[in-house]
Amino acid sequence: MATSAAPAARVTVFAPSPVLRVLVEPTTAGHPEIHLHPGGQGAWVARMAARLGVEVALCLPVGGEAGTAVLALLREEGIVPVPVTTAGPTATVVLDHRGSADSPDAEEGDRVAASTSTLTRHELDDLFTVTIADCLGSAVLVLTGPEHEDVLPASTFTRLAADARAQGVLVVADLSGAELEAALAGGVDLLKVAHDELPGGAGGSGGDGTDEVEAGDVPEVLRRARALQERGARHVLVTRSDLPPLLLTDDGRTSELSAPRFSAVQFRGAGDAVSGAVAAGLARGDDVLAAVRTAAAAGALNVTRQGYGTGHPEAVEAVARRVQVREPAAGG
Template sequence: MIYTVTFNPAIDYVVRLDSPLEVGEVNRARGEDCVLGGKGINVSGVLAELGCQSVALGFVAGETGAWLERGLAAQGIQTDFIHLAQGMTRINVKIKAGQETELNGAGPNIPESAMQALEAKLDALQNGDILILAGSIPASLAQTTYERLLARLEGRGVRAVVDATRDLLVNVLPFHPFLIKPNNHELGEIVGRVLNTEDEIVAAARTLQEKGARNVLVSMAGDGALLLDEQGQTHRIGCPKGKVVNSVGAGDSMVAGFVAGYLQSGDYTTALRLGTACGSATAFSLGLAKKEEIEKLLLTI
């Protein structure tokens, strides 16, 4: 089974205006949408499009949390959230008026008792299961939370996938995650230099592999992606042609596609192709990738 963790899920309230936002004035929207989000939830959503069952874990609170939970169930996404007694699941306001303005909510505080409840759920994971940890850690939790969870699972045969930045990513490497997915800029930040060539990206990825990562998947936006696998092989793939209209969730979609592709084939080249198709399909869409668009792009790469 695949499990995703979203510590601070959100309802994105997206408002569209016909003219620029006027601060201090009444602005009339021409339309609005509510999008249920969070990096782990995005991964679960794309996995569902690919026919891969997953369980979305994390924390929800209040009526907004109940709404998010019902909405995900309606999308066919299985959840097993921990319900917090205080606070409310955050609402992020996204105002699209030529330029985009965002106001992101803080979300509820997560007490130690809730973390222990999450750990109890993770104790049920078995050999061969996949745990996907993605995104930042909320302010109410220690920045060592990823390490805490992976240390608890160490030696159990659970394959961890981590999509995070800087120290959050570097500090989990001793636990030998199955996959990490920095982009080329994040990889450069980790090694302390700008990566200008493919050889430099490969060398930087290898340093993370030497520190414990089994597979390093580096996304490079319009330049495609590069994978350094656990056998030491380098795989390179370009990006399919299309117009980028949305970068939100593209990295999460790539993670979902890679994991699904590997589980279905056991082959890293196949996993990289499906991951790239999923990431591109989201980038070329207003929302997360849909099965039809993923399949169409797969034929072109």
């Protein structure tokens, strides 16, 4: 990977769709607990990177009371917000999880209320500007996706990737669909993608339900991942649900990283933990295999916790030492 003159161990995360999450949870005493957390993919990625000890700046649009709360909560978590003020309020979700306490899906429950948000042209311009300016002081820029396609044009990701890399900043992308395609056009140092969101090639697109590849179909997963390398991703990391992730590096090597398995409390957020951890490793100067080894451990541990992108660095390091790296078997 290209080296960067930016300060070590600093990560900038582009988060176009932050969310204030209000969660109602059951307790053994029978009284509900109410939790407020900053959410959205960017916040979850940033949280994991910050937990692993790197400085993290989160570039995000915020507005209204929900935006004020999100900023305060991010600072409490040790994340540095780089906000752009919007005319509309930040999206909010109120989720009552009391009737689904035993479900491994943390999003299952009564969605009491939910709002969404979009960006005006001027707000998007400001968000792009603050992201580029901030990442010049970082080793890594992480690109995370929008809540829906109307938030911003996909071409934003082409410009962000190309402009950041032109300044020597490593670009990590955790995207799918049109946003993934756009980032590839700008160039990506490491692309993290779920197996069921792998583009199918020849105009097809995994992730739209029409051309998905099975997690255990290793030859097809690798074929699609190599196609992504040919189109602009130096390294590709494919997460495969509960199967070990696959890493394709720019020297032609393919590795399967098998982490210890733990009893799952909930299965969401593991992919965001992986992206945050790999960004933290690269920012510290780890080589790509070492960074992904840590990321595999972070993802494996995240399913043991209710919080997305959470975990203790000591536990992640301990599990990372047990991650086995080998060539993938043809049958998975």
